[in-house]
Amino acid sequence: MLKHLFKLIWNKKKENFLLISEVLISFMVIFAVFTLLVHNYRNYKLPRGFDYEQVWSVSLGDLGESKDKDSVGLMHENLRNALKSLPQIKELSFTSSNVPFSSSMYRTRVSYKGKELNTDIYRTEMSYKEVLQMQLVSGRWFSAEDNASAKKSLIIDKCGKEQLFGSGEAIGKMISLDGEEQKVIGVVESFKDKSDFKAPEPAIFTRIDTGNIKNIANILIRVTAGADATFEGKVYKLIASTMKSSNLEIKHLSDLRSSKNKETTIPMIIFFIVAGFLIFNVALGIFGVLWYNINKRRGEIGLRRAIGATASSVSGQLVGEAVVLATFSLIIGSFFAIQFPLLNVFDLPASVYLTAQFLAIVFIYLLVILCALYPGKQAAAIYPAVALHEE
Template identity: 55%
Template structure:
């Protein structure tokens, strides 16, 4: 039976080629949608790694007129003490501009034993970061006030980077980098945090200890507040900042609000892909309907003759449905060849399991789509009466 069906499809290869291409394109787009969706879901299922609730990010410009380093340090330290002394403040600390969900990235790279690692997020924070953000250390410790007097430079890395560089071995105490002049000793490994929203995975990260020379360009203060902190307190906080930095552009943002906005921005590509996939699915569905309907009208004499010699209606319907499924199979074989290249070549640096499951779901989806679209035309073919079909012929 299958040999006969293949022969019939081959005899109409020009007619079926367009449908094969449509199904192939739909498979590739749906494969992309499922890959994006599965990767986003896997990232969403992972913990955020820190508590962003009731954390505010204050943006400011350095507008102090004094250039004396001691005076600048005194102003910034006094400001931080004043913020911490407010009743609704749990903790606060200075941070570089790339705070979570700010869409601001400062990336760098390094070489460790000849292995180059790029795309590392470079953060600068003070000793208050851990308590303010509510994150935890995987091993080692965070910075404290004694670190600036240590002769050798120290650094904190996240768990993801530590595993990349040192595998399962403890990274604490090891030297980071191959350049002798810029090497740093790792004093702690912090647990991974997702700074780019719920749907993005954590990235490699370096956490640098900010010093007094960093005050002029840090640009952010992270403030952990109590749940009862309201608009009135926010006004007081803004006034304190405005009195310290005259003519400065001061903005107070809530990280939970920033997260909602960032998540919406992240989902835009998935929405666009879904819309494109929907149009292609509709196009393929109409194509299958059209081709099968055309086949029924062109082959009414053939169908009537088969019915006249005793073929049941179910067999006629099965033939048309089987032809459509074989066309889908030919398209999927070609599509699977291209799709399997993604995990083999590590395209977009996604886990291989994401691509494999996306491929499986896309194959199942295409088969279901073709089956549903071919059932009704097959039923119509089975309802053709032999006498009527042969009389028309």
């Protein structure tokens, strides 16, 4: 039966060329949609590595104080003591401007035994881990014992560790950073701070010291669940009165996260709407062509019914022809789709493309079958005597 359907479609390939082309284009669009969905879903399911809830980011702006490092250090300490006197503040940490979900980035290249890695660098304090409730995989976080260490210490995240050391041990290894050998003392979970829909990138955490303290003008504050807008205003006034600062700004990491996620979700929604209109038009085209074929072949259908063909066999033939048409399109479309993982297009894992291809094939088959069911049912309802009389 299937062989007969393939012959039937192939003999009418010129008549079915437009429909095959429509299904082919639909498959490629659906393949792109599912590739985007699978890729973003996989990134979304990856662990974040920290907790952003009830954390505020304070940007001190352009500090009006002296740029002398001792003056900046004293200013930081005074502000820390003033803020920690508030019972709603659990913990705080001064940090570089590239706080989670911000638009600020600080990237550099590190090396280990000839292997180089581009990574994000975060200037932090000992309290940074508690503020973001980061999870240690191995080793330890910064502590007072690092003050007496001959070599500077750093923390690397799991993503960076796997790319730089593979499955080997990272603790105790020396990494070249900014032309200086620094010691790895801990590994934390992958730090996914760009967006929920972006995979984590290599990250390294270093301590704020006298060499970079002058550039530190950001604070991360973990507050209690009851901290509201009134308390936020109180914090703003306290900071403004403690130090001279222009462009003082307080933002919630939850709000920054929502803004970053919209950079991905809004284009996705627009793309899905456009793809939805295309698929709807293709579905109407398939439905219309099958409907036209039924009216054109009423005599043939009536003759088949007259010589004993059942209603289900007539309906099944119409649906089968539609499935065969879709198969021709999917064979061509799969040839192009398989090139994406082979050529490593967009640098995505091959499993993303293969999963998207499988889902697109299933979707196209379901779409074609659904569009063919009603015309097939109408064909099965044709009475032999009426059809032959019309002929």
